[in-house]
Amino acid sequence: MDSQLPRLLGVATGETLYMTSVAAALVLLAGLPLGVLLVVTDRGGLWERPALNRVLGTLVNVGRSVPFIILMVAIVPLTRLLVGTTIGTTAAIVPLVVAAIPFMGRVVEQSLREVDAGLVEAAIAMGSTHRRIVFQVLIPEALPSLVRGTALVIISLLGYSAMAGAVGGGGLGDLAVKYGYMRFRTDVMVGCLVVLLVLVQFVQWLGDALASRFDHTGARSSR
Amino acid sequence: MITFRGVSKVYTAGGREVAALRNVSLRVEAGEIHGVLGQSGAGKSTLIRCANLLERPTEGSVSVDGQDLLALSPEALRKARQGIGMIFQHFNLFGSKTVAANVAYPLEVAGAPREAIRERVEELLSLVGLSDKAQAYPSQLSGGQKQRVGIARALAPRPRVLLSDEATSALDPETTRSVLGLLRDINQKLGVTLLLITHQMDVVKAICDSVSVLERGRLVEQGKVTELLAHPSTRLHQLCFPAFAPPTDAPSGRRVALTLAGEHARRPLLGTLARQFDVDALLVEGAMERVGNTRVGRLLVDLQGSAEAVSQALAYLREQGLTLEEAAHG
Numbered sequence: 001m002d003s004q005l006p007r008l009l010g011v012a013t014g015e016t017l018y019m020t021s022v023a024a025a026l027v028l029l030a031g032l033p034l035g036v037l038l039v040v041t042d043r044g045g046l047w048e049r050p051a052l053n054r055v056l057g058t059l060v061n062v063g064r065s066v067p068f069i070i071l072m073v074a075i076v077p078l079t080r081l082l083v084g085t086t087i088g089t090t091a092a093i094v095p096l097v098v099a100a101i102p103f104m105g106r107v108v109e110q111s112l113r114e115v116d117a118g119l120v121e122a123a124i125a126m127g128s129t130h131r132r133i134v135f136q137v138l139i140p141e142a143l144p145s146l147v148r149g150t151a152l153v154i155i156s157l158l159g160y161s162a163m164a165g166a167v168g169g170g171g172l173g174d175l176a177v178k179y180g181y182m183r184f185r186t187d188v189m190v191g192c193l194v195v196l197l198v199l200v201q202f203v204q205w206l207g208d209a210l211a212s213r214f215d216h217t218g219a220r221s222s223r
Numbered sequence: 224m225i226t227f228r229g230v231s232k233v234y235t236a237g238g239r240e241v242a243a244l245r246n247v248s249l250r251v252e253a254g255e256i257h258g259v260l261g262q263s264g265a266g267k268s269t270l271i272r273c274a275n276l277l278e279r280p281t282e283g284s285v286s287v288d289g290q291d292l293l294a295l296s297p298e299a300l301r302k303a304r305q306g307i308g309m310i311f312q313h314f315n316l317f318g319s320k321t322v323a324a325n326v327a328y329p330l331e332v333a334g335a336p337r338e339a340i341r342e343r344v345e346e347l348l349s350l351v352g353l354s355d356k357a358q359a360y361p362s363q364l365s366g367g368q369k370q371r372v373g374i375a376r377a378l379a380p381r382p383r384v385l386l387s388d389e390a391t392s393a394l395d396p397e398t399t400r401s402v403l404g405l406l407r408d409i410n411q412k413l414g415v416t417l418l419l420i421t422h423q424m425d426v427v428k429a430i431c432d433s434v435s436v437l438e439r440g441r442l443v444e445q446g447k448v449t450e451l452l453a454h455p456s457t458r459l460h461q462l463c464f465p466a467f468a469p470p471t472d473a474p475s476g477r478r479v480a481l482t483l484a485g486e487h488a489r490r491p492l493l494g495t496l497a498r499q500f501d502v503d504a505l506l507v508e509g510a511m512e513r514v515g516n517t518r519v520g521r522l523l524v525d526l527q528g529s530a531e532a533v534s535q536a537l538a539y540l541r542e543q544g545l546t547l548e549e550a551a552h553g
Contacts (some may be wrong), residue, residue: 129332216361
């Protein structure tokens with residue numbers, strides 16, 4: 001019976017990594033432009049579009065206020081449309097992405113807003129295009145903060161993915177519930193927790209390491 | 224080179240209208256250094272930001288190098304801005320870029336080829352004395368070094384106009400002097416026209432050819448620094464030489480305030496009074512200030528001697544074209 005444990009944990013870890021990494025890639029791809037739009041379309045922004053800004057802001061708030069477990073079952077039709085099925089690991093990626101994009105959007109928005117307005121002003125005074133200001137000034141200046149924010153979003157995705165069992169997505173959360181809880185397998189429960197803990201620690205460590213590598217605002221000079 | 228015509232800027236804040244600039248007209252000739260002097264809240268910052276349309280005036284027109292900025296399309300305005308450098312009180316350097324990359328930025332904006340950018344960056348860093356810091360990040364530099372990078376960056380696309388927004392206000396006095404010296408050099412060697420705003424009279428005295436005094440959004444005075452300082456009635460003179468405190472002692476002679484400027488400041492006037500009129504001058508209070516290459520001063524003196532001799536001496540001083548005011552006897 002004990003020999004089952006490594007196999008079970010291995011499969012579940014694979015499923016969790018698959019769901020989280022694919023979802024994270026898609027979330028990054030969509031969340032970055034969303035965050036940029038939230039900043040530039042705001043009043044006083046580079047590309048002022050108050051109506052669009054309000055619509056985006058409202059969508060983000062709605063997305064963020066729906067509990068994940070409910071979102072997952074509520075968007076089943078969308079999932080079917082996109083991946084052709086509503087159950088399984090791949091199907092679980094759809095709600096993960098939908099839930100995390102608004103979160104990522106806000107994280108990006110906040111990072112970009114922390115950039116000193118004086119830098120944007122200097123860039124405008126030098127005759128920069130808006131495109132250049134976004135890609136050469138806002139994003140590079142916010143990079144350490146963006147990286148930390150991304151780590152935060154990925155860790156949240158790891159958390160959300162624990163609920164993917166509800167749609168047959170498998171993963172560590174599912175394993176912990178089905179074996180660790182329902183079959184009283186304490187070893188499985190502990191194993192799942194340890195793997196999750198290691199994953200979270202790793203993402204956090206990587207995020208911090210990358211962020212301080214990109215940070216040239218003082219801390220680095222003392223190294 | 225820079226012309227403001229009837230420029231007003233009104234902000235609406237919480238339903239209330241606040242006028243930051245009221246009907247400001249200003250002319251900065253090519254090749255000169257023009258200072259706008261004013262206290263915080265006078266509207267200086269708004270004024271200089273109108274010179275490259277970081278702020279759009281509510282009324283009036285702004286032209287730089289013959290171009291009416293308000294008439295330009297967004298694309299043409301971007302092009303025009305590439306010819307107007309700007310430096311800032313807090314430097315506004317890109318913290319994620321090296322010193323060299325900061326200086327290269329405006330050249331990339333202008334679409335210069337890579338090789339030309341590299342050469343120009345080297346040339347500029349050597350101009351501001353920071354060749355050894357090319358690969359450093361701004362956070363590793365002192366305030367004075369940061370402003371030098373700011374100046375190098377602003378000059379990169381060879382602008383004909385440089386705007387300075389309180390560029391020395393965050394620096395210590397010694398660094399201020401060296402940055403002002405650099406700005407003076409740039410003005411003289413490269414012929415760049417400078418418009419600077421400051422709340423420091425020292426900056427005006429050190430490098431400005433002409434000056435405007437801004438108070439509560441209005442220009443109250445405009446002219447050559449030396450000419451304005453030579454007249455005790457001007458605002459600039461009063462700011463430079465605060466009124467003498469009411470005397471606590473009885474005057475020991477006829478008490479007069481003398482304003483020395485230009486020619487007068489270069490002659491031993493008090494000695495002349497003693498030799499020619501047998502009038503001694505007791506210095507009560509006063510100051511001589513260096514303004515660019517000349518001196519301007521204001522002295523309070525008690526002229527001692529026979530009443531007739533003192534009258535003759537005063538007549539002589541007036542004849543020389545000196546401005547003198549007799550202190551009221553208390």
